[in-house]
Amino acid sequence: xxxxxxAIDHIVNWLNNYADKTGMNGFVVGVSGGIDSALxxxxxxxxxxxxxxxxxxxxxxxxxxxxxxxxxxxxEKKFTNVSHNSLxxxxxxxxxxxxxxxxxxxxxxxLSLANTRARLRMTTLYYFAALKRYLVAGxxxxxxxxxxxxxxxxxxxxxxxxxxxxxxxxxxxxLAKTLGVIKVIQNAAPTxxxxxxxxxxxxxMGASYDELEWAMNNQNANSDLLSKREKEVLIIYNKLNTxxxxxxxxxxxxxxxxxx
Numbered sequence: 001x002x003x004x005x006x007a008i009d010h011i012v013n014w015l016n017n018y019a020d021k022t023g024m025n026g027f028v029v030g031v032s033g034g035i036d037s038a039l040x041x042x043x044x045x046x047x048x049x050x051x052x053x054x055x056x057x058x059x060x061x062x063x064x065x066x067x068x069x070x071x072x073x074x075x076e077k078k079f080t081n082v083s084h085n086s087l088x089x090x091x092x093x094x095x096x097x098x099x100x101x102x103x104x105x106x107x108x109x110x111l112s113l114a115n116t117r118a119r120l121r122m123t124t125l126y127y128f129a130a131l132k133r134y135l136v137a138g139x140x141x142x143x144x145x146x147x148x149x150x151x152x153x154x155x156x157x158x159x160x161x162x163x164x165x166x167x168x169x170x171x172x173x174x175l176a177k178t179l180g181v182i183k184v185i186q187n188a189a190p191t192x193x194x195x196x197x198x199x200x201x202x203x204x205m206g207a208s209y210d211e212l213e214w215a216m217n218n219q220n221a222n223s224d225l226l227s228k229r230e231k232e233v234l235i236i237y238n239k240l241n242t243x244x245x246x247x248x249x250x251x252x253x254x255x256x257x258x259x260x
Contacts, residue, residue, distance in 0.1 A: 004175050015044060016049070018135070024133050026133075027047070028053075029052070030156070031053045032139075034190060034193070035173060035185055038182075039179070041082075045075055052084065053082060057090065089120050093120060115152045137159065138160075138162040147215075149245070151192075168216075189201075215236070
């Protein structure tokens with residue numbers, strides 16, 4: 001990227017134009033304490049339109065909660081068009097779990113419940129979006145959304161528009177630094193925050209974002225010239241990309257022949 005400043009202006013103009021075209025009043029963003037939601041909420045704030053930041057912990061690690069609150073406080077100090085709500089969804093999550101039948105595999109249940117957290121947050125975002133005629137701004141970056149599919153279908157993947165989905169993770173960090181996003185978020189290890197512990201995205205995927213970004217850009221690399229780790233990363237990337245295609249492709253539609 002030659003000019004992060006020009007990229008910022010381009011995204012802000014795109015957000016403004018889309019909101020004006022659709023006749024919507026502003027934006028709602030889920031703020032997690034991570035770099036992606038911090039950048040997205042800041043870009044939305046730069047439009048000058050109303051921005052509602054929602055902080056929605058569910059058994060969240062304290063450092064994630066404190067980063068989210070600190071970022072929101074920074075935004076509200078910097079932009080008069082930003083407001084927020086902090087809503088603990090832990091009791092809602094627990095109530096949902098209580099009505100579920102027992103399952104055989106706890107490992108599968110843990111993953112399903114992790115995705116449930118993201119879907120509860122999506123539901124909350126759309127509640128406020130409908131109340132205020134706001135657009136739900138997605139926080140996924142290019143590696144997550146189009147490389148490895150590292151998001152929850154109809155969870156953090158359920159949005160109205162995706163302002164940073166054409167940015168690699170390294171570019172997300174670059175734009176966040178350019179905009180002065182607080183250092184504690186810039187320095188934090190990326191995590192989806194869906195497990196109630198301190199596991200990072202790298203722990204889950206088996207590769208760092210820098211490695212996955214490299215793999216996304218080097219699909220046709222000559223394997224004879226690659227290191228052992230580079231070969232491992234390509235395997236990880238291709239496996240994730242393949243198994244998550246159902247998230248990245250349009251929903252299959254059963255077409256009925258005209259002669260039926």
